[in-house]
Amino acid sequence: MIFPTLEFALFFAVVLPVSWLLMPRPGLWKPFMIAASYVFYAYADWHFVFLIIGATLWNQLFAELLVRVPERYRSPLLALALAGDLGLLGWFKYYGFFAGNVATFFTRVGFPVPFPLLQVALPVAISFFTFQAMSYVIDVRRGVQKPVKLLDFALYLCFFPHLIAGPIVRVSELVPQFASPRDPRKIEMVRAFGLITGGLLKKVLIADPIATQLVDPVFGTPSQHSGVDVIAAVYGYAVQIYCDFSAYSDIAIGLALLLGFQFPINFNRPYTAVTLQDFWHRWHMSLSRWLRDYLYIGLGGNRKGTAKTYRNLFLTFLLGGLWHGAAWNFVFWGGLHGAGLAGERWWMNKTGNKVIRYPWLGWLLTFNFVCLAWVFFRAPGLSTVSEMAGQLFSGTGQTTLTTPILLLIGFGLILQFLPRRPALYVRDLFARLGPVPQGVILGAILFVTGVLVTGQGVAPFIYYRF
Amino acid sequence: MVAIEESEDTQGRRVIVAPPRPVGRQRQERLQVPLPRLFAPGLDVGKIRSALAPHARTLEVTETGSPTVPIKHVLKVMVIGFVVACIFGARGLVHSGQGMDIGIERTVTLGIGQPLQAVTQAVGLTWPWDTAQHLLGRNLQTSAPLLSAPTPAPTGAPRPAVGGNTKPAVHGKTRPAAPKPPSLFVPTAHHPLRLLVAGDSLTEYIGPMVADEATRAGPSRAYTDTHYGTGIVRPDFVDWSVVAGQEEREYHPNAVFVFMGGNDNQNMVAADGHVIYTHTPAWTREYQRRVEIVMRTWLKGGARRVYWLAMPPARQESWSQTNAQINVALRRAAAQVPGAEYLNLLGPVTNHGKYADFVMVNGQPTLVRTPDGIHLNTTGSQIVATEIMGVVKRDWHLGAKAAHKQGKSTRPAGKRG
Numbered sequence: 001m002i003f004p005t006l007e008f009a010l011f012f013a014v015v016l017p018v019s020w021l022l023m024p025r026p027g028l029w030k031p032f033m034i035a036a037s038y039v040f041y042a043y044a045d046w047h048f049v050f051l052i053i054g055a056t057l058w059n060q061l062f063a064e065l066l067v068r069v070p071e072r073y074r075s076p077l078l079a080l081a082l083a084g085d086l087g088l089l090g091w092f093k094y095y096g097f098f099a100g101n102v103a104t105f106f107t108r109v110g111f112p113v114p115f116p117l118l119q120v121a122l123p124v125a126i127s128f129f130t131f132q133a134m135s136y137v138i139d140v141r142r143g144v145q146k147p148v149k150l151l152d153f154a155l156y157l158c159f160f161p162h163l164i165a166g167p168i169v170r171v172s173e174l175v176p177q178f179a180s181p182r183d184p185r186k187i188e189m190v191r192a193f194g195l196i197t198g199g200l201l202k203k204v205l206i207a208d209p210i211a212t213q214l215v216d217p218v219f220g221t222p223s224q225h226s227g228v229d230v231i232a233a234v235y236g237y238a239v240q241i242y243c244d245f246s247a248y249s250d251i252a253i254g255l256a257l258l259l260g261f262q263f264p265i266n267f268n269r270p271y272t273a274v275t276l277q278d279f280w281h282r283w284h285m286s287l288s289r290w291l292r293d294y295l296y297i298g299l300g301g302n303r304k305g306t307a308k309t310y311r312n313l314f315l316t317f318l319l320g321g322l323w324h325g326a327a328w329n330f331v332f333w334g335g336l337h338g339a340g341l342a343g344e345r346w347w348m349n350k351t352g353n354k355v356i357r358y359p360w361l362g363w364l365l366t367f368n369f370v371c372l373a374w375v376f377f378r379a380p381g382l383s384t385v386s387e388m389a390g391q392l393f394s395g396t397g398q399t400t401l402t403t404p405i406l407l408l409i410g411f412g413l414i415l416q417f418l419p420r421r422p423a424l425y426v427r428d429l430f431a432r433l434g435p436v437p438q439g440v441i442l443g444a445i446l447f448v449t450g451v452l453v454t455g456q457g458v459a460p461f462i463y464y465r466f
Numbered sequence: 467m468v469a470i471e472e473s474e475d476t477q478g479r480r481v482i483v484a485p486p487r488p489v490g491r492q493r494q495e496r497l498q499v500p501l502p503r504l505f506a507p508g509l510d511v512g513k514i515r516s517a518l519a520p521h522a523r524t525l526e527v528t529e530t531g532s533p534t535v536p537i538k539h540v541l542k543v544m545v546i547g548f549v550v551a552c553i554f555g556a557r558g559l560v561h562s563g564q565g566m567d568i569g570i571e572r573t574v575t576l577g578i579g580q581p582l583q584a585v586t587q588a589v590g591l592t593w594p595w596d597t598a599q600h601l602l603g604r605n606l607q608t609s610a611p612l613l614s615a616p617t618p619a620p621t622g623a624p625r626p627a628v629g630g631n632t633k634p635a636v637h638g639k640t641r642p643a644a645p646k647p648p649s650l651f652v653p654t655a656h657h658p659l660r661l662l663v664a665g666d667s668l669t670e671y672i673g674p675m676v677a678d679e680a681t682r683a684g685p686s687r688a689y690t691d692t693h694y695g696t697g698i699v700r701p702d703f704v705d706w707s708v709v710a711g712q713e714e715r716e717y718h719p720n721a722v723f724v725f726m727g728g729n730d731n732q733n734m735v736a737a738d739g740h741v742i743y744t745h746t747p748a749w750t751r752e753y754q755r756r757v758e759i760v761m762r763t764w765l766k767g768g769a770r771r772v773y774w775l776a777m778p779p780a781r782q783e784s785w786s787q788t789n790a791q792i793n794v795a796l797r798r799a800a801a802q803v804p805g806a807e808y809l810n811l812l813g814p815v816t817n818h819g820k821y822a823d824f825v826m827v828n829g830q831p832t833l834v835r836t837p838d839g840i841h842l843n844t845t846g847s848q849i850v851a852t853e854i855m856g857v858v859k860r861d862w863h864l865g866a867k868a869a870h871k872q873g874k875s876t877r878p879a880g881k882r883g
Contacts, residue, residue: 431533447551
């Protein structure tokens with residue numbers, strides 16, 4: 001089930017009031033929310049509900065064991081728990097990629113092996129819930145988190161607002177909120193509606209038109225398009241992926257607020273970043289935080305010398321790229337960011353932070369680096385990248401770029417630089433209205449969204465498939 | 467939580483002021499949010515505002531200044547919002563409901579949407595929706611011609627026996643002369659081939675690939691029109707006879723390649739309301755009837771050939787069965803419509819006609835399907851696009867030299883898996 005659909009609206013219209021009715025009785029509320037989240041997840045394929053139940057039981061078992069066994073057994077136990085998690089992820093997400101590449105390699109070197117080649121159906125959200133489960137057992141092993149009750153952990157892992165595409169929340173952030181009933185007199189409705197309607201409009205008004213009218217055609221057949229189209233598609237995709245993914249996060253945070261829960265923010269004007277490091281502090285912040293805490297620090301972080309810091313940065317982002325998908329273009333995208341971050345760190349060490357002495361230059365370099373790297377992320381294969389590059393310099397072909405799309409790209413970028421003050425004006429003005437005008441405004445925005453999506457329906461979110 | 471109140475600042479502007487944050491926090495900032503002047507001087511702003519918001523004087527806010535309200539208020543706003551959206555968007559509600567699979571959700575959505583649409587239409591409240599759709603250049607169908615259309619009369623060749631073999635049945639001793647399909651022509655720079663690739667998400671990659679190769683191969687103008695989530699079985703959602711007519715008027719194609727059916731593994735509802743179940747001969751007959759109508763729509767509009775691609779086998783057995791049933795219907799339909807051709811070009815992306823994720827391409831195991839087990843990935847699509855180009859070259863003599871060069875670079879050598 002994806003958020004901007006009638007199916008989800010019906011689902012949420014039932015879950016929201018029932019959740020608040022049951023909230024004073026946690027013994028009823030938690031099973032209800034778990035069941036609702038499983039229904040939400042089962043909408044894509046009910047078989048995979050067993051997968052999430054299995055992941056819950058597996059990690060809870062090891063979390064309990066980790067605090068009960070002597071210290072010397074804890075690291076092997078953690079390794080076993082993580083092997084299970086990564087095995088699950090590896091089988092469903094990476095087996096086809098791995099098997100295909102290994103079989104190709106052996107065939108090329110003259111030793112064709114009868115490798116069992118098959119493509120495994122990818123369960124929705126497996127990357128997200130696996131990472132969340134891993135963070136729980138690692139935190140228990142590190143002693144920063146005590147094992148929580150099974151019901152709490154099950155709900156944490158499957159809580160539907162963040163289940164499909166994050167934000168990646170930690171047990172310490174969410175489970176304490178489950179422990180105490182939320183106050184039904186203090187709902188941040190205005191912020192929630194602002195996030196939800198803003199997210200809907202970003203998705204259907206900016207991301208989807210740019211995708212269907214520019215990015216998809218150009219990335220599909222670069223040779224059919226002019227150099228101007230290719231450049232526009234590169235920047236267009238940067239706007240599209242931001243408006244798509246941040247929209248999902250905003251809607252998720254808004255829905256959680258209506259249910260009474262707080263999620264961490266996931267985006268903070270990423271295209272205003274003046275360094276790559278700054279970018280990753282603003283883009284998919286919950287993933288950046290996860291990679292830093294559980295991978296970069298796990299590899300040694302910056303504690304083992306300069307050279308190893310660069311290596312750790314590179315490896316962290318290389319694996320971060322692979323997390324996004326089982327394809328070489330994601331690996332290349334991650335590698336580019338890893339190399340860029342390592343290079344930036346080296347330059348800063350050498351020159352004493354000269355990169356940010358001229359913020360405009362830092363912004364220009366960072367923004368263009370990020371946009372170029374997105375080409376690898378979006379392209380269906382590495383050959384498309386070279387085809388696009390070729391078209392950039394020798395490109396003839398029809399132009400599909402239209403003024404409305406150009407304006408949408410510009411608007412999507414300008415959004416990042418708008419001062420926050422006007423939004424606060426609107427928020428407080430809306431907050432001071434009564435329920436009737438508030439409802440009419442909400443209805444008008446839903447109407448506009450409906451008008452925009454009718455015909456083709458809303459396109460799935462980009463991160464839905466990760 | 468703190469309460470904020472209204473006052474005026476030094477310049478006489480109305481502001482809302484939050485008292486200092488609770489004890490324990492270091493910062494002692496005051497939230498000052500001037501309210502914008504929305505009305506001309508002289509109007510009693512206070513009266514208007516209190517009419518709109520009778521209890522707007524105090525607001526509960528969090529420590530970050532975010533206003534809060536009770537859950538009853540939230541539910542009230544949501545109900546009003548949904549009612550407003552449903553009233554003015556009743557057409558969209560019905561359209562979305564029609565796109566759902568047959569089941570309780572669809573029944574509920576249409577149960578609410580259809581009466582609502584009838585009422586709003588009667589009182590003229592559908593104009594915002596209609597105007598918006600018109601401004602966006604969309605003409606959503608409001609009827610279902612495929613369902614209401616009569617079964618097409620035989621055009622020379624008689625219809626095959628229902629559920630029988632695929633050869634046209636012969637009545638009596640004399641076989642009537644089959645009408646000739648429209649003649650083809652050799653494209654030139656002045657009279658290029660106008661080629662259209664149409665269908666559901668199966669054409670997502672194939673369409674642009676064929677368009678790309680065709681325009682490079684010779685004098686042609688190629689277009690692709692993908693309608694995601696659509697198919698033949700749900701004309702109440704998107705009617706492909708309507709779409710075909712629109713495409714015909716917009717692109718004037720000489721040749722149409724159609725590839726769809728990925729969403730058609732579901733029951734159909736007949737014109738009289740009864741359900742036609744998948745995996746039954748009646749389903750095949752109805753599917754064939756609808757396909758014939760769509761084929762004829764393109765051909766009547768001026769297309770000289772409609773090539774309809776066979777559905778590939780799917781990973782799930784039930785899908786594969788439906789796809790095989792679709793292929794029977796397509797083959798029979800093409801046999802009935804002069805100018806239509808059923809193309810099964812999917813051999814290279816299957817394992818001797820059976821589903822396979824990987825096939826051998828140039829001696830290498832190559833992934834050709836997406837994880838859902840239904841669609842072709844970019845590599846698989848490229849293989850099929852190359853096969854389609856073979857048909858274009860065969861029938862339309864499109865730039866044999868250039869096409870040969872393209873085909874050589876993309877056509878797998880040892881392609882059978």
